[in-house]
Amino acid sequence: MAGRKKSEHIREAIVRGAAEVFSSREFHEVLTDDIAEHVGVGKGTLYRYFRSKEELYLAAIGDSLRELHASVTAVLADDAPLVPTIERLVRTLIAYFWERRDFFVLMHRLEPKLKAKERSEWRQRRDEIVDLLRRRIDRAVQRGEIARVHARVATEALLGMIRGACVYRQPSDRREDVAQTIVQLFLHGIASTAAQEQPATPPSRGFARWR
Incomplete structure (x- = not known):
């Protein structure tokens, strides 16, 4: 008898929850029970979607990189002038990473442990974005x-x-204020004169330290 069809929604929830757990402690300290409890599924469900903790760990990184690559490619494929392109890119990346700080933690921990083939694959994706x-x-x-x-x-x-x-x-911090400040710093510099700067809405008072 064929098994039940896997749900992409459940898989995404497992991967996202696993990324949050993995980023909070070292890999060897994380139990599959911890991930299952955090996601709100049974341990058997985890193993139905991923054969091992290592496979789930790599999926958390791989899914994020593919999604990030697609978002950046969509913005940079447009041959618009650089200024609006940078504005779109910064807002796209800020929106993507605003709730994904765990992604950076995972990448920092994962790279030294990757096998040559896996390291080459994720490095290639990053290099493509940079290029x-x-x-x-x-x-x-x-x-x-x-x-x-x-x-x-x-x-x-940038x-x-x-x-x-x-x-x-x-x-x-407000997401839009962060994005706007980065755009201003990158395009105009911190020492630009008022005549050189493009008009922009001042950041909110709660974001004053970024001025």
């Missing part, structure tokens, strides 16, 4: 949209600001 943005910045330089810059360094700087803002955000 897409780097080429977009290079194209903007060639078109005269922005000053000549080191495109790869600029790319890593992604680093987004990462830091999401990982170390405070309860009073």
